[in-house]
Amino acid sequence: MLEELxxxxxxxxxxxxxxxxxxFTWGNVSGIDREKNLFVIKPSGVPYEDLKPSDMVVVDLxxxxxxxxxxxxxxxxxxxxxxxxxxxxxxxxxxxxxxAVSFAEAGVPIEALxxxxxxxxxxDVPVTDALTKQEIEEAYEENTGKVxxxxxxxxxxxxxxxxxxxxxxxxxxxxxxxxxxxxxxxxILEVVAEMNYHALQLTxxxxxxxxxxxxxxxxxxxxxxxxxxxxNAKSKSGVTHK
Amino acid sequence: MLEELxxxxxxxxxxxxxxxxxxFTWGNVSGIDREKNLFVIKPSGVPYEDLKPSDMVVVDLxxxxxxxxxxxxxxxxxxxxxxxxxxxxxxxxxxxxxxAVSFAEAGVPIEALxxxxxxxxxxDVPVTDALTKQEIEEAYEENTGKVxxxxxxxxxxxxxxxxxxxxxxxxxxxxxxxxxxxxxxxxILEVVAEMNYHALQLTxxxxxxxxxxxxxxxxxxxxxxxxxxxxNAKSKSGVTHK
Amino acid sequence: MLEELxxxxxxxxxxxxxxxxxxFTWGNVSGIDREKNLFVIKPSGVPYEDLKPSDMVVVDLxxxxxxxxxxxxxxxxxxxxxxxxxxxxxxxxxxxxxxAVSFAEAGVPIEALxxxxxxxxxxDVPVTDALTKQEIEEAYEENTGKVxxxxxxxxxxxxxxxxxxxxxxxxxxxxxxxxxxxxxxxxILEVVAEMNYHALQLTxxxxxxxxxxxxxxxxxxxxxxxxxxxxNAKSKSGVTHK
Amino acid sequence: MLEELxxxxxxxxxxxxxxxxxxFTWGNVSGIDREKNLFVIKPSGVPYEDLKPSDMVVVDLxxxxxxxxxxxxxxxxxxxxxxxxxxxxxxxxxxxxxxAVSFAEAGVPIEALxxxxxxxxxxDVPVTDALTKQEIEEAYEENTGKVxxxxxxxxxxxxxxxxxxxxxxxxxxxxxxxxxxxxxxxxILEVVAEMNYHALQLTxxxxxxxxxxxxxxxxxxxxxxxxxxxxNAKSKSGVTHK
Numbered sequence: 001m002l003e004e005l006x007x008x009x010x011x012x013x014x015x016x017x018x019x020x021x022x023x024f025t026w027g028n029v030s031g032i033d034r035e036k037n038l039f040v041i042k043p044s045g046v047p048y049e050d051l052k053p054s055d056m057v058v059v060d061l062x063x064x065x066x067x068x069x070x071x072x073x074x075x076x077x078x079x080x081x082x083x084x085x086x087x088x089x090x091x092x093x094x095x096x097x098x099x100a101v102s103f104a105e106a107g108v109p110i111e112a113l114x115x116x117x118x119x120x121x122x123x124d125v126p127v128t129d130a131l132t133k134q135e136i137e138e139a140y141e142e143n144t145g146k147v148x149x150x151x152x153x154x155x156x157x158x159x160x161x162x163x164x165x166x167x168x169x170x171x172x173x174x175x176x177x178x179x180x181x182x183x184x185x186x187x188i189l190e191v192v193a194e195m196n197y198h199a200l201q202l203t204x205x206x207x208x209x210x211x212x213x214x215x216x217x218x219x220x221x222x223x224x225x226x227x228x229x230x231x232n233a234k235s236k237s238g239v240t241h242k
Numbered sequence: 243m244l245e246e247l248x249x250x251x252x253x254x255x256x257x258x259x260x261x262x263x264x265x266f267t268w269g270n271v272s273g274i275d276r277e278k279n280l281f282v283i284k285p286s287g288v289p290y291e292d293l294k295p296s297d298m299v300v301v302d303l304x305x306x307x308x309x310x311x312x313x314x315x316x317x318x319x320x321x322x323x324x325x326x327x328x329x330x331x332x333x334x335x336x337x338x339x340x341x342a343v344s345f346a347e348a349g350v351p352i353e354a355l356x357x358x359x360x361x362x363x364x365x366d367v368p369v370t371d372a373l374t375k376q377e378i379e380e381a382y383e384e385n386t387g388k389v390x391x392x393x394x395x396x397x398x399x400x401x402x403x404x405x406x407x408x409x410x411x412x413x414x415x416x417x418x419x420x421x422x423x424x425x426x427x428x429x430i431l432e433v434v435a436e437m438n439y440h441a442l443q444l445t446x447x448x449x450x451x452x453x454x455x456x457x458x459x460x461x462x463x464x465x466x467x468x469x470x471x472x473x474n475a476k477s478k479s480g481v482t483h484k
Numbered sequence: 485m486l487e488e489l490x491x492x493x494x495x496x497x498x499x500x501x502x503x504x505x506x507x508f509t510w511g512n513v514s515g516i517d518r519e520k521n522l523f524v525i526k527p528s529g530v531p532y533e534d535l536k537p538s539d540m541v542v543v544d545l546x547x548x549x550x551x552x553x554x555x556x557x558x559x560x561x562x563x564x565x566x567x568x569x570x571x572x573x574x575x576x577x578x579x580x581x582x583x584a585v586s587f588a589e590a591g592v593p594i595e596a597l598x599x600x601x602x603x604x605x606x607x608d609v610p611v612t613d614a615l616t617k618q619e620i621e622e623a624y625e626e627n628t629g630k631v632x633x634x635x636x637x638x639x640x641x642x643x644x645x646x647x648x649x650x651x652x653x654x655x656x657x658x659x660x661x662x663x664x665x666x667x668x669x670x671x672i673l674e675v676v677a678e679m680n681y682h683a684l685q686l687t688x689x690x691x692x693x694x695x696x697x698x699x700x701x702x703x704x705x706x707x708x709x710x711x712x713x714x715x716n717a718k719s720k721s722g723v724t725h726k
Numbered sequence: 727m728l729e730e731l732x733x734x735x736x737x738x739x740x741x742x743x744x745x746x747x748x749x750f751t752w753g754n755v756s757g758i759d760r761e762k763n764l765f766v767i768k769p770s771g772v773p774y775e776d777l778k779p780s781d782m783v784v785v786d787l788x789x790x791x792x793x794x795x796x797x798x799x800x801x802x803x804x805x806x807x808x809x810x811x812x813x814x815x816x817x818x819x820x821x822x823x824x825x826a827v828s829f830a831e832a833g834v835p836i837e838a839l840x841x842x843x844x845x846x847x848x849x850d851v852p853v854t855d856a857l858t859k860q861e862i863e864e865a866y867e868e869n870t871g872k873v874x875x876x877x878x879x880x881x882x883x884x885x886x887x888x889x890x891x892x893x894x895x896x897x898x899x900x901x902x903x904x905x906x907x908x909x910x911x912x913x914i915l916e917v918v919a920e921m922n923y924h925a926l927q928l929t930x931x932x933x934x935x936x937x938x939x940x941x942x943x944x945x946x947x948x949x950x951x952x953x954x955x956x957x958n959a960k961s962k963s964g965v966t967h968k
Binding site: 265268286287288301305306307313314316318319338340341343344345346347348349350372375378379381382383384411412413439442443 | 840841845910913914922924931936938953
């Protein structure tokens with residue numbers, strides 16, 4: 001069942017240690033088949049060196065395991081809520097990467113301070129509210145998903161344009177159009193968090209970039225007028241092909 | 243004598259350089275056989291690349307070497323005191339890992355600021371008092387153990403729930419139910435210290451997590467109701483197996 | 485066409501991941517043939533592990549691709565402007581290396597605080613102004629080059645003596661007499677930025693080095709009286725050959 | 727000539743990149759034969775991957791190259807001055823390791839804040855004065871050695887007990903009883919600098935350790951009563967051999 005997606009999700013999970021954004025088993029990647037409404041996720045607490053594609057667990061959008069002997073990631077319900085609320089995303093990643101977690105613990109959003117940020121995140125990466133006692137005790141993982149969705153709604157942020165969030169007191173979740181892309185977003189968030197941290201220690205000036213810089217850099221890489229990379233018919237960077 | 247435990251303690255010692263929490267020979271792991279009341283510990287000052295399982299030294303709880311030609315770790319008496327005072331622990335680790343040492347030198351406890359901490363440490367990791375001149379001169383290593391035990395008693399901390407401490411002006415000790423687990427705790431302490439450091443520079447707000455978050459995350463991984471990982475009959479994360 | 489230069493530019497591009505100053509595809513190196521007025525540059529968005537010497541794109545100084553099927557780096561026009569304005573340079577490098585970007589985001593120049601800096605950069609590495617809305621919308625990459633050139637003119641800095649700049653809100657560009665040298669300058673800028681960051685957090689004193697230290701260290705390695713390395717007939721460090 | 731010493735100095739030089747305390751060619755190690763009054767030093771500017779034992783240059787204490795075709799390290803005269811002034815040392819190391827350089831640039835000594843420091847350095851590692859214009863222009867490298875010697879004399883520091891210094895605006899020099907030991911001291915200085923930096927950001931309290939802690943830790947590893955490691959007849963850590 002979903003063998004191709006399992007392979008893809010497995011490979012994306014294995015990118016986490018390679019990219020240096022996971023310690024021990026503290027991370028998980030899932031990917032969804034939007035036609036079948038089933039998603040594939042890492043089993044809970046399995047070391048990366050032991051992981052196999054066939055270990056991936058298949059879960060439906062009601063939270064039932066439909067294939068796999070292992071317990072799925074304890075964060076499964078958070079992934080599920082995000083898949084339901086954000087209809088375009090096809091993969092979700094959760095890590096405890098160090099720089100992003102530091103911002104989540106401090107409750108400080110990762111503001112857009114430069115082009116490195118703007119290339120991937122079209123605006124600040126927000127921090128959610130802390131979960132309440134009731135939210136934690138009643139349905140912790142599900143409510144983690146809900147507070148993310150609420151944050152994006154309240155701030156009016158498009159989850160396709162800002163594919164990342166910091167859950168207060170916890171850490172980052174990222175997503176994207178594929179497991180690989182969602183993991184890349186997790187790495188980029190970590191790099192941008194590190195850059196922000198040091199920039200914020202170097203000055204007390206307001207150094208957030210203006211909207212027109214966000215527009216330029218984000219749309220250089222995304223959408224119909226993108227001209228970064230090789231998948232665009234014609235370069236629009238001022239260089240012309242004879 | 244205790245060949246299996248020696249192998250286990252040897253392997254746990256070898257994890258220290260692999261996890262990047264030791265420089266040169268500045269770390270040691272021991273493990274105890276609670277029935278025989280003997281513990282096995284790394285010899286003093288031997289480089290990790292030269293270490294063999296048969297080099298491990300066997301010591302009894304009166305501080306007598308009962309097997310092994312080499313001098314045991316100079317910190318042996320500290321391990322011994324911890325084994326005597328904390329009856330459930332089966333392994334002790336000491337390192338000079340960089341982030342944890344910085345907190346120990348500053349005399350700043352590693353407070354619980356997020357779920358990464360709460361997954362392993364059920365509350366703040368305390369700092370001991372500095373040893374007095376007399377304590378250092380009379381029985382330095384033994385008194386290092388005693389100040390740890392005193393700290394846990396004074397603050398009313400359960401050493402099984404918070405398996406780590408910072409000895410002021412010195413560095414971290416961790417412990418656990420096995421040598422491998424105790425080393426993992428040493429690595430987690432280091433990661434959490436690094437996260438804390440950066441969070442503390444990002445804000446002056448009080449960002450310690452509430453008790454109910456500690457409860458949720460600690461008991462998600464520990465005790466009868468744990469549902470993280472594969473060793474629990476039934477997932478309690480909201481996902482159901484059909 | 486320009487096979488030797490392509491090989492050289494390819495090898496210099498491959499130094500970026502090896503030196504740890506690039507994440508994903510966020511960097512590019514070019515090299516110029518000053519007689520033919522053609523430069524060779526990395527194609528846009530191609531992962532380093534897939535890159536081949538034959539992928540390099542050849543561009544003329546009017547911004548026309550004269551050889552190569554791929555889109556050249558989206559930053560090609562910036563390289564072009566630098567080649568035109570700085571007649572002695574033979575290679576240009578752009579990265580998003582983390583420490584240099586943090587300074588660029590904060591708008592803080594990398595001042596000369598020590599001999600490590602002075603060995604390569606004969607004075608402070610400046611930060612440009614931020615690009616205006618009009619500059620970004622009309623010809624972003626070309627204007628990025630122009631703001632660099634303007635900065636060096638305004639401050640009266642010799643680009644051969646200070647082969648690096650920080651573009652505000654963006655990141656570093658470096659250059660040099662060869663692709664390899666320009667990449668080394670990118671790495672040195674990163675190292676010096678990291679040292680500066682920590683020095684600036686350690687003290688509020690004015691710790692910029694005096695001109696005579698800059699003179700000594702820069703000219704120990706550069707120009708007719710250089711005596712560092714093996715390419716000087718006679719050591720002038722006070723040691724004499726019998 | 728001095729083939730064994732050349733091999734030893736070569737191997738110590740090769741430890742620098744392995745220990746992560748050198749960038750490009752920015753480091754050098756020398757070792758002296760005290761009977762012959764000749765020292766062996768790395769040639770200037772040669773990349774570590776190209777270095778061979780036979781490249782080592784032999785220099786006498788008047789600063790004459792007595793064997794070797796290459797230019798010796800441009801810092802040769804600094805080594806020479808240290809050999810003459812500190813009669814017990816047998817090796818000298820200079821690097822531009824990042825944390826130590828940051829302290830040297832800031833002009834902040836590396837104070838003894840914990841046992842990691844005290845195990846190797848019996849007190850604070852001092853910073854020299856900055857060299858004057860005249861000192862730099864007349865005999866830069868020789869005067870670098872002289873300002874080190876002057877600093878130790880003025881503060882009354884024993885160079886055998888504190889085998890390290892920071893040259894203001896420049897970086898660290900370390901030394902020791904062998905090339906290997908001197909390189910280990912360079913690494914330890916770097917580790918201790920990093921720990922100090924973070925401890926200093928965590929608190930404004932005076933966290934220097936008391937003299938009796940320095941005494942305990944330094945003499946646990948050095949001198950007639952040392953009991954760390956395997957070269958002492960009898961453990962004095964409270965553990966007894968039956």
